[in-house]
Amino acid sequence: MSVSRYHCQLRQSAAERRAETHPLTWRLREDGAVVGLDEYLDKDGYAAAREVLDHQSSDDVIATMKEANVRGRGGAGFSAGMKWSLTMKGEGIPRGYLVCNADEMEPGTFKDRLLLEQLPHLLIEGMIIGGYANHSRFGYIFLRGEYVEAARALTRAIEEARAAGWLGNDIAGSGYDFDIALHTGAGRYICGEETALISSLEGNRANPRAKPPFPGQSGAWGKPTVVNNVETFCNAPAVMRHGAAWYQALSGELSNDGGTKLYGVSGKVAKPGLWELPIGTRGSELLERAGGMRDGRALKTWLPGGGSTGFLLPEHLDEALDFDTIGKLGSRMGTGLLTVINEDQSVLSLVRNLEQFFARESCGWCTPCRDGLPWTVKILQSLERGEGERGDLEMLDKLGSDLGPGKTFCAHAPGAAMPLQSALKYFRDEFERGVAHPPSNAHADPIPVGAV
């Protein structure tokens, strides 16, 4: 059979990856197989957890994470240390939950899969450190149901860790109790939204919840709950092992943010893939690593980090890929995995595809999202057929703004508005070409109100 099974693979050789420069991936095997407990221990595994449990307080861990400024790798970029410092803890407050968001479904994103499938113990170690810092009693890994290989790797790793005393009661003789359960989802993108994820974990429809109270105050089953992305947790062991200053220095002059990032490229490039690079690496370097554009076609536009980020232009490739820089350009770094579109491809059609995705995946809880997204799709479809009407572009502008931040219950619709608004800004002519009638002829003979 000519078609092969999918296997996630980093595009960096072992020679390029070192513990001092590639905290997330240096332990990965060249053959792409899972790193088991013995190999993980041989590669300095659980050394950070041991150090933390033996010599540091919860406050120490949080202070180091804050200083390192590990920003949320799920896409929002909120400081993990800051989040952990806001968790309710102390005497009289029940120990709650630490939840790993492994519900990777952002269009164009395939980074957490790598860590889950090949380095499950790194995640477990990161969660032990996070659990200790947040006084959590129990951890859940919320994994999307389709990640079957990751589920196998995690199930095995959790058992290995438990048997070796790294999970359960009195971890490694420290007196700290913490265990992890794997929870597999049953579909729906919205489960990746922090509060919707908690609803789903509780066995309900994955509707988001109002904040405040924030999950750190009242999350799963009313207890303090901390939700972080896979890659965020996977940064914690190296930060605790080598310190905040070392972590900050990893990105050198490239960015004010510290550390590395799992970057990726997909779309119309010659060699799509995944790389661990200092945060702040330029899009141009990523494109180069991806072998440049496929078939010699020119780059038209790109999405910096998933379907819920805004389009950028070729000239933006020279900007640092970090949260603040990309934010200032009116987009978001999001997950940091680039989607690349060439000159032959229609931005209008891609936006229609994205909005169809967001419309289908809306949980339906609040009206702007539930009704506004299908309406957007309808207009885009008619423009795509060349049957758009006068006023359609203005309506799309209005929908984009009405679906924006602060107008809806959660970030789902604002995420959908981002590619829409940026496409209208940079590629308005493509939308205009979809309007069938010149403005002077449109609705020349409208039906009078009340006449039908």
Added chain:
Amino acid sequence: MTETARQIASDGEGFTLADEDRHAIAHERDHYEQPQAACIEALKIVQRRHGWVPDAAIPAIAEVLGIGPASVEGVATFYSLIFRQPVGRHVILVCDSSSCFLNDYDELLEALSARLGIGLGQTTEDGRFTLLPVCCLGACDRGPALMVDDDTYGPVAPDDVADLLEGYA
């Protein structure tokens, strides 16, 4: 396991909750702070046996969990991987998100539909395949991608479809 072989009609007629499943659901229930939390897993348990979740399963699950049937129904209708209609022996999930879309998803879907004689959301007459769309499969570096049951493939060219499906009887 005779119960595994239990057949139910396509309208769910004849469904009863197998004892083994009842125990498995009760076991899940006792693992969480509240019984509602076991709801999704309970639906998956029923689906593993029958391939889908018939209407009659809803009150049966509700009874084991000690919650109202509406609470189970609301969850059962929300999640895309809980099937409320009979599906084929093999379920094909085709990724229709941006990267696959940019890499000839339309052509792949056309080839699948032509080969199977069905569209998205449908099941072949012989009950072998059901074709469904799915959110970004996280295989964007090898798009267009799809899953058949637990197996992920990519990139899948239209010409690969016949060979690929041959492996699933």
